[in-house]
Amino acid sequence: MNGSSPPVIDAGISPHWRELEIDGLALTARAFVPPTLEFFDDHFHGNPLVPGVVQLLWLQALAERAWPEHCLDQNRVHSVLSGHRRVKFKQPVRPGDDLHITLNAAAPVFAFTLDNGSSRCTDGQLLYSGQSSAETGKSHP
Numbered sequence: 001m002n003g004s005s006p007p008v009i010d011a012g013i014s015p016h017w018r019e020l021e022i023d024g025l026a027l028t029a030r031a032f033v034p035p036t037l038e039f040f041d042d043h044f045h046g047n048p049l050v051p052g053v054v055q056l057l058w059l060q061a062l063a064e065r066a067w068p069e070h071c072l073d074q075n076r077v078h079s080v081l082s083g084h085r086r087v088k089f090k091q092p093v094r095p096g097d098d099l100h101i102t103l104n105a106a107a108p109v110f111a112f113t114l115d116n117g118s119s120r121c122t123d124g125q126l127l128y129s130g131q132s133s134a135e136t137g138k139s140h141p
Contacts, residue, residue, distance in 0.1 A: 007061035012038040013054055015099065022066045025105040029062060035095035050093035055114060055122050056084060063103055063110050063126055070107040071128050080128050085109075087124030091116065 005020070015031035033050060040048035060081055064071040073080055093099065097116045104111045108129050114122040 005065075007058075007065040009058065009061045013057070015058065018098075020062075020065075025067075027062060027066045027101075027103040027105075029099075029101040029103075031058075031099045031101065033093060033095055033097045033099065037095070040095055048095055052087075052089050052122070055089075055093060056087070056126075059101070059103065059110075059112050059114070059126060062101065063105070063128075066103065067105050067107070067110075070105065071110075081126060082108075082129040083127045085125045085127055087122070089122050091119045091121040093121050097121075 007017075007020075014037075015033050017029065017031050019028070019030040021028050035048075037050070039051060039054065043049065043051050060071075060079065064079060068076050071079060071081070093114070093116065099121075100115045100117065102113045103126075108127060110126040110128065112122075112124060112126065113120060
């Protein structure tokens with residue numbers, strides 16, 4: 001793992017993070033989707049794919065790990081995610097995929113892409129609002 005530690009996500013739904021680089025307001029990550037993730041048996045039997053909501057959880061965890069001052073409340077405990085915009089699931093994310101993920105922060109909007117090496121799988125924006133520490137001017141150690 002280069003640059004930074006991986007985001008904290010329940011091991012049963014987390015990809016294997018291989019790289020995570022944060023450069024100011026840009027994040028790039030690489031991750032491997034193991035065939036052992038707990039939802040593959042039910043989503044969908046015989047034709048497994050990562051549910052869209054799980055992909056969004058991965059992206060949310062990355063944003064909150066990289067920029068807690070914009071994505072978490074003043075105490076850096078609770079997410080201030082308010083929604084998603086322009087999300088397009090273009091290609092399925094499947095077991096065995098090697099993913100390249102980008103996040104670009106222009107708080108409160110965080111644009112993302114998720115590619116599998118040969119095509120764009122998902123893109124869109126995470127929207128954060130509420131009283132983050134960056135918005136109130138308070139800093140936390």
